[in-house]
Amino acid sequence: MTDHGLEQEMEIEALQAILMDDIKEIDPSESGLKTTSRCFQITLSPQDDDLDAANSTPVQLALIFSHTEKYPDEPPLLNVKSLRGVKPGDIKILHENLAEEAAENIGMAMVYTLATSAKEWLHEKYGQNALDDAVDETAAAVDDVIVPHGEPVTVETFVTWRERFEAELALERAKLxxxxxxxxxxxxxxxxxxxxxxxxxxxxxxxxxxxxxxxxxxxxxxxxxxxxxxxxxxxxxxxxxxxxxxx
Known part of the structure; x- marks a missing residue:
């Protein structure tokens, strides 16, 4: 007979050892999950911690989970929310992707796998490479815009031109x-x-x-x-x- 409680405790200990400060226990009322069981939040960002902070993207999300009574023989309760810069539509897509992946990993401890998938998704969507591509597309769009050159015609510039033209024409007529x-x-x-x-x-x-x-x-x-x-x-x-x- 599987001891679900023991497996859950072992998984929490392993996650804390691997993720350290990026995982913390939160109050169930703050989780957005319909449970009174222990809830945990994993903080994810597109870049690794060893990257220069100046090159990091100001985007973060929280993967929140809680073990159900029979986990891992059933999916955990999951919630995803933006901590900084992630669009609501993207949050919804990510949540659906993680739910599908959880269903495929029934029978084994899966929280770290889900966290890794969420981080990879975040990197592809909001990482530096994605931002560089977006900048390149924007620059290409700007290059396609035809910017008119020359001084714009205004009432003042037209009047000035008209006065010079009439004066020069009058002189030519006087000569003729x-x-x-x-x-x-x-x-x-x-x-x-x-x-x-x-x-x-x-x-x-x-x-x-x-x-x-x-x-x-x-x-x-x-x-x-x-x-x-x-x-x-x-x-x-x-x-x-x-x-x-x-x-």
Missing amino acids: MPESALAAPKDKKLTGRLWFESGRASVKGSAVVDDESEEEEEIDFDDDFEDDEEDMLDHYLAQKSEKSLEG
Whole structure:
């Protein structure tokens, strides 16, 4: 007749000798198990204790067990909980895996075997190699992202570009227009078109200074200023094209 109690005591002694500080007896009320029998908790982490602490993963779980009356001829009561960093979904998967393995080891002391399997699973899931793979995947995903280059277009940068463009265009137009077209009687106000063609237009200002009198002239913009600007641009581009052909 098998002495289940004796086998259980021998297993506890063996576990304490092997695991030392990583195994401790806990109160049944803290175990999460429906029992009043003795309960023990084994602390597991992905790395071995002799590894550099700086390289260790901040992940730990607790394998909690309690012997049933007929253990090892029946599975022990098992519970798994995260002490640090293990996802609830992973805890559930691990618990199911350990329950299946316990059923396969009926008739022999199995707690150390279950603890070893849990540690290996934890190492594969949360160990340094697993973390390195996750980092590599993240880096690869970042490499696949196309990052646009160049200065983004904003209202301010567009306005600045527009002002420079208009100023340069006005200078080019002034070079192309004959002097007679720019001459205007002193008693006659410049139209918007002639004012812009003269190259004396200020991008932001609404008045110009006459070189001779150094007095401000009042600008009379005509209603067709925008249409005239398009005509002038066409004229400028045509002149440019002719010069290119002649050259």
